[in-house]
Amino acid sequence: MARRMGSIRLRRASPVTVAVGALLCIFIVLFLIYPSSSPGGGSSASQRRMAGAAIHPLSPVTDPYRRIPGLDESRAPPINRYNMNNVTGTADPEGNRENILILTPMARFYPEYWDNLVKLTYPHELITLGFILPKTKEGNEATAALQKRVFKLQRYGAEQDRFRSIVILRQDDEPAIDSQDESERHKLENQKARRAVMAKARNALLFTTLGPHTSWVLWLDADIIETPPTLIQDMARHDRAVLAANCFQRFYNTETGRMDERPYDFNNWQDSEMALELAKGMGRDDILLEGYREMPTYRALMAYMTQEDKGEKYEVPLDGVGGTTLLVKADVHRDGAMFPAFAFYNLIETEGFAKMAKRLGWQPYGLPNYKVYHYNE
């Protein structure tokens, strides 16, 4: 298990190699309202898109823009007002036309990730995508592959498949720890630096893309290649401020000779007396990590809480969360909840985020029986 967890942490930290300092960004925005692309006025999805679009060119980055032919923009008044509806985050986001921002730190591009994303049944005209990729060779390759898919979909894809808008950020700085062999990257002492870098990347992505219309933020890691297509509706229905799905991995079980699955993300947990005691003995800058023999926490891991008889909707309160598939009400972030890149109650990154959300009065929950699947190379 220690091996597998090492590889999780490796994967979760590697997507981003951002550090403090100047940012070099390439910023791509895609929009999907083309009066010319639906000459007949078309489908009801198309009409909804039109209705939801900003009529002014200078709309927030999370908004599509709809040009009205005949309206002379050069003579348009300089003030444009967006009388927004209540930006709610409810159990029926589709019915209430709530906007969702899907945020993904990405180091490698997996076609399966993209295909799964496109298959999500939540209305795509309500989905904005945000990516952040490192400025490394691997990051460049991933960016190129991502752009290719994005271009193909937004330009030639079926109208209902196109997303509201897409933002791609690039970050310039070098990784805190260069690629090296897995055992080195797995080392306990390297984890704090790696997760601090990851936390900063998440924050840069979040702070840059969250708009005034955003109701929900879905954190979806780039190596999540399989989710139910109704992921957003299913998770939102719980109406929780912070909600984590359970991340598993499919593998070929040589013992049984069949495909099997195993728990993969161990950052979703409930606290234990032992972990709290351990933290008490630590300095304020130390962090407590899950899954190391040197540091037995005896936390209750959601990865092991599946109880098939309780159904997909079974939920448990959590004290720590992972970021593989995490649905957050935008108001939680607007209140200031972010991913601490420093020890926060001896926790860091997504686990620190869970603690921060709790401090702000939002209780995180998890869905032990609601599974999503991690890439397996």
Place this chain on the structure above:
Amino acid sequence: MARRMGSIRLRRASPVTVAVGALLCIFIVLFLIYPSSSPGGGSSASQRRMAGAAIHPLSPVTDPYRRIPGLDESRAPPINRYNMNNVTGTADPEGNRENILILTPMARFYPEYWDNLVKLTYPHELITLGFILPKTKEGNEATAALQKRVFKLQRYGAEQDRFRSIVILRQDDEPAIDSQDESERHKLENQKARRAVMAKARNALLFTTLGPHTSWVLWLDADIIETPPTLIQDMARHDRAVLAANCFQRFYNTETGRMDERPYDFNNWQDSEMALELAKGMGRDDILLEGYREMPTYRALMAYMTQEDKGEKYEVPLDGVGGTTLLVKADVHRDGAMFPAFAFYNLIETEGFAKMAKRLGWQPYGLPNYKVYHYNE
């Protein structure tokens, strides 16, 4: 002094009456690139504006948009790429064409605040303004007054006076503590709730407006009515990640019969052994406040550190900062530094922000001799 400090805290907390929960926003964006407004092609400022403008309608909210006549946008490709320069935060922001976001939580509109803002000599085409106002009667009045000025300036003002873009957010929820008599609002036990509400408002404003181009964020309270016109250049020249000016107040001194000035913002301070000892004895949810007799901290307050012989550039390291006039490199926020609405190392709001910046490796500084002035009713 306790009286005056009470009134500070009153003023600093009152601008915003946001709370957790659904946000109701009215969102206004103004832009300033009108090909029609400068028929001759005009000044070099005008040319710079043109050069800096996004040519695509769907630009980030912090960007101006320049329509190119003859370019048929309805046929434009769906992908638009922003190859951004390095987003730097340097000692010469004007020379390096760095964008600054000025953020102001506002409960009352003071014409003197606006006039002072318009007089800032930093190129206005590099300045985006962001406001957040409560959805109260007072907030409605302030919004109306603000909009009037904004409209007048952006539409009829001299081109070099117009700002890059302006965003106004409204928040729906009621104040944590309703207006009541001053002594009640001043009470120590009410301060935590009031400053938590203020912190959430600052975070909502920050998370919603920070764009990919932003180099600097200037936090400027709505009751700051007098600063040097070169405020931004003067402060940026120090090249500090977090830098606070010293907030004073002018008053008529009845003893001398002349106008005089007195220190006003006591949230800029250096820690003391006494304060650290006090914090050690506190619970993790308790906060340490400055300026209460019940809680003598013996912190060194920047308000009392003016030393005229050392000149305007004299700087001191700080452990706590106020938000009256505070210049922050955008990367500090992108790393995740925000305004904690909960006790963070027994600190809250701007003082907690200073501690968080330090935890992220950014040392705050202050300018004891560089004065800005607070409204005096």
